[in-house]
Amino acid sequence: MFADDDRPxxxxxHEIGCDLTFLSAxxxxxxxxxxxxxxxxxxADKASKTSSRxxxxxxxxQK
Structure with missing residues (x-):
């Protein structure tokens, strides 16, 4: 019916610490x-916040 290419x-x-066993290279x-x-x-966000601070x-x- 539907080709795999038609699917979204x-x-x-990625979840930190998840099982990587079944993932391809x-x-x-x-x-x-x-x-x-x-x-x-x-x-980048850290640098922006550090700069603002x-x-x-x-x-x-100065005051």
Missing amino acids: KRKTI GELEERITLLRAEIARLE SAAEDLFK
Whole structure:
């Protein structure tokens, strides 16, 4: 009836500590890419917040 290509592709997610036994090398690579992107997003947000805090601290030191 339906070809596999017609079905919507499931979004790749990764749960920390999940069983990796039945994942292919390709699926593992997808998860590694996903996690690297998430790490970059977290680091960027951390840098933004650190910068904002430093700016606020500098403002209050001047007064």
